[in-house]
Amino acid sequence: MIMKRFGLFSLSDKAFALPLARLVKIVQGVQLFRLPRLPFECVGVIVHRDLLVPVINPAVLLDNRDVVREFSTTYCVIVSTDVGCLALPADQVRQIVSEDKGQLGPVEGQGGQYMSEAFVYRGSSFNIIDIDYLVLDMLQGFKRATFEPMLRGGIND
Amino acid sequence: MAQIEQRSLIFYIGDVGFLLQCLHIVEIVGEAGGTFDFRRSDVRNHIVAALDFRNTYIPVLDPASMLKISSSCSLREKEIIILRGSEGNWALVVDEVDVLTDHEALLPCAVPDLLKPSSEGCYSSIRLINNRPYVVFEPENFYGAILA
Numbered sequence: 123m124i125m126k127r128f129g130l131f132s133l134s135d136k137a138f139a140l141p142l143a144r145l146v147k148i149v150q151g152v153q154l155f156r157l158p159r160l161p162f163e164c165v166g167v168i169v170h171r172d173l174l175v176p177v178i179n180p181a182v183l184l185d186n187r188d189v190v191r192e193f194s195t196t197y198c199v200i201v202s203t204d205v206g207c208l209a210l211p212a213d214q215v216r217q218i219v220s221e222d223k224g225q226l227g228p229v230e231g232q233g234g235q236y237m238s239e240a241f242v243y244r245g246s247s248f249n250i251i252d253i254d255y256l257v258l259d260m261l262q263g264f265k266r267a268t269f270e271p272m273l274r275g276g277i278n279d
Numbered sequence: 280m281a282q283i284e285q286r287s288l289i290f291y292i293g294d295v296g297f298l299l300q301c302l303h304i305v306e307i308v309g310e311a312g313g314t315f316d317f318r319r320s321d322v323r324n325h326i327v328a329a330l331d332f333r334n335t336y337i338p339v340l341d342p343a344s345m346l347k348i349s350s351s352c353s354l355r356e357k358e359i360i361i362l363r364g365s366e367g368n369w370a371l372v373v374d375e376v377d378v379l380t381d382h383e384a385l386l387p388c389a390v391p392d393l394l395k396p397s398s399e400g401c402y403s404s405i406r407l408i409n410n411r412p413y414v415v416f417e418p419e420n421f422y423g424a425i426l427a
Contacts, residue, residue: 155412156295157405158346159397167394169410172386176393205392260393 128241130216130248131199133183137230138210139241139248146200146207148215163260168198168209175200177209182256185234203257210251219243226250235259287385289377289413290360293348296413297373298385298406299360303418305368307376308332308359315339315354325421327354330370332361339370340422346401350374362418369422384408 127142147170154166154177163182167174177198195211224243236256237249287298288307319329319336325345329336339359343350350357357372385406390398404415 153411156293156348157394157398157412158295158348158414159401160347160394161397164394167391167412169388169407169412172388172407174388174391174394174405174412176391203393208391208393257393261396 126221127218128221128248128250129199129218130241130243131197131210131212132214132216133180133195133210133212136184137216137246137248138183138212139250140199140201140210140253141250142218144201144203144253146202148212149198149200149209150196152198161260163256165211170200170207170209173207175207175209177211178256180211182236183210183234183251201253203253205257205261208253208257285382286379287382287415288360288379289408290358290373290416291375291377292343292346292373293350295346295348296377296411297416298380298413299362299416299418301379303362305361305363308361308370309376310356310358327372330359332368332370335368337361337368337370338422339372341372342421345421362422364418364422366422371418371421380408385413388412 128139129142129145130139149170152168154168156166163179164176165179166177168177180195195213197212197215198209199212200207200209224241227240227242229237229249230240230247236252238252240247240249283301286301288301288304290297290299314331315328317328320327325340325342326338327341328339330339352374354372357374358376360371360373361368362371385408388405388407390403390405401420402414402417405412406415
């Protein structure tokens with residue numbers, strides 16, 4: 123049996139864990155580029171191996187709905203999803219830890235809607251990010267923002 | 280040197296780079312100064328003014344709001360590119376006109392699936408130049424259809 127492992131990182135004053143199987147690469151000091159009509163959840167893209175990787179808005183991980191206009195995090199944690207890679211901003215990259223070195227518990231504090239549970243390691247709690255839910259919400263959130271106002275307002279044109 | 284059909288103009292709106300195929304371009308006017316007629320605007324269709332171009336008033340489109348890009352330039356500071364469309368010429372205002380580039384220098388790059396819902400009807404392709412993405416500007420998404 124292959125032991126599940128977590129990659130640990132932090133952003134602002136919050137700590138996060140990601141299943142290692144989803145982690146593609148951690149890049150440092152990459153340039154962020156804006157694109158037109160970015161959804162709230164995305165602050166821009168980075169270029170990785172001639173591919174564009176959307177970078178998640180730090181506000182989403184920090185559960186702060188204020189739009190973050192300046193992006194100044196040090197690292198981008200690139201993860202794989204069913205619809206391609208995305209990058210999570212990080213100030214500090216910790217280590218890779220086997221699940222049996224810690225224990226799973228409830229999400230620390232408010233946590234945010236994209237945290238499934240927490241990995242507690244050496245007294246610190248790392249909220250585990252539910253990447254699939256985040257991706258699903260990004261895709262469906264755009265539809266909600268686009269079509270629900272139309273449905274509420276009726277079709278006038 | 281490449282044929283005009285094989286070249287694109289680089290321009291910027293805010294900090295976003297765009298590529299516009301030269302075959303769409305009638306003329307690059309540069310800064311408009313005071314030549315806009317703002318009484319002839321149609322904000323709902325992103326027409327911000329009319330421009331007297333060769334003795335004909337043509338619509339001026341500022342795509343920044345449609346593209347959700349914040350621009351620090353006022354309209355009078357922007358540069359004007361005259362484009363041909365099925366309904367006649369129209370003017371596109373951009374923050375900065377840069378250089379022409381050969382299509383050979385452009386590396387195709389897919390729009391990420393995660394961004395496809397929000398980019399739909401706005402842009403559908405991106406090219407890389409020196410590891411920087413440039414959005415291929417599709418005039419038909421903004422005003423009329425391009426003449427064949």
